[in-house]
Amino acid sequence: MSSEQVMLGLGANVGDRLETLAAAVHAIDDLDGVAVQDVSAVYETPPWPPADDPRAVTQEAYYNLVVKAVTNLEPPQLLEETQLLERAFGRDRDREVRWGPRTLDIDLLLFGDREYDSDTLTLPHPRLAERAFVLVPLLEIMPGGALPDGRRLTHLLAALAPIEGIEPVVRLEDLPGRRFERPTGPSAPPASFSRPEFGAPADDPGRQG
Template sequence: MALLGLGANLGDRASAIAEAVRRIDELPETTVAVVSHLYESEPWGEPGQPPYANAVAAVATALRADQLLEECQRIESELGRVREGARFGPRTIDIDILLFDDEEWESPQLTIPHPRLREREFVVVPLLEVVPDVTLPDGSKLTRESATLGRITGVIGPVPGFERLTPPEPSRGEGVEFVAAEPAAIGEPGREPAESVPDAAGEWVAIETFQRVWTENPVEALLHKGLLEDAGIPVMFHPPRAPYLPLVETVRLLVPKEREADALRVLQEAKAAGRLLESLDDD
């Protein structure tokens, strides 16, 4: 899973970030799983800039980190990003790779984790909204307390067009525990038979289960739902209010009974291609 930071402080900020996320979702073997709210933040670096809009997107991809960087820079250029001038000056769009699984990169072109990740509130807060219990490659936890630059001044709202991938509440910095149950391996021996759900409308069966705490988003559940929808397979969560649950609760991913084999095939193929996320609590 890659965690991308997006920002803009020129022109229509929200539209620029939305278009960047849309183009990222169209990259080969890449799926945008969760997108944070848009936050407005104080500019820093060059003085006299307008305020920024910032967001973080969780992305599942089979691309290497350096390949993803090239694609993000191409998208920046297509959206009018000019790299000449002040390093921390105003910009139409900025896309940074913050984290990439548990990998560490150090080169003139790419450093992962992002070298200023911990100190920027406009990065830390939306990142914790998307993955509240994120662990850095060195095993340390990311917290809001270390972020003293780029203060957030307000919440703009969901990124336009990605409301269904946005958690219900913007992050306020609380330390909320994230629990992601490891679903049974798809198509492997020992997988329990699909469970019928009589209180769901029609003949639907559960093919996976997830668990989470409070109002944070189970990234795997949304990713798998998006993959099935892209394949034209109807899918829903049960209970209906899932995946946004008020307390610890199990949520089931349902598909029509007659599409069960197709759904399992789609997820198995995605897993083989490296598009499925590893469990976030698999330490």
């Protein structure tokens, strides 16, 4: 079965945000049929929607990053696996507020050049072009990248200018006790991890959000 490159957006603003994101990246790499290749820096970002939006919910700032991986799973399978991980980290989709606080949020942003739409998943992510907190780390590991419809990520980010409040925090490879070797170029092998133990999650179907 052939593999495709996928981009995943991770965010957390409850509890130890940095530890959650670091553990989640390792958990994604541990999934059968998924191999992490690169990870952006961690960025602290204001909640979305912005505070002046009537849909906004009062909450803490997020830590966000983007993961590049390859997978031989189909989009619905990968969505199911990532939602299992969200639940394992404490997310309860039945009780949460839309756009409210998240222990862990994993969004499927891009899946190769696919355009995909179902009741539970739309690819590319339908709000990708609206979110500077996604585009900034996405451009870091996908320089010169574009959506399947040809829109360049740089143009999408420029349309959101001025970009404010998105601050780099740390690289995961710089954390004590964590080892993540970033690839040095297109021909580099997949990244190498020292993986923490991770328990088996329970089932949690639902739409990405």
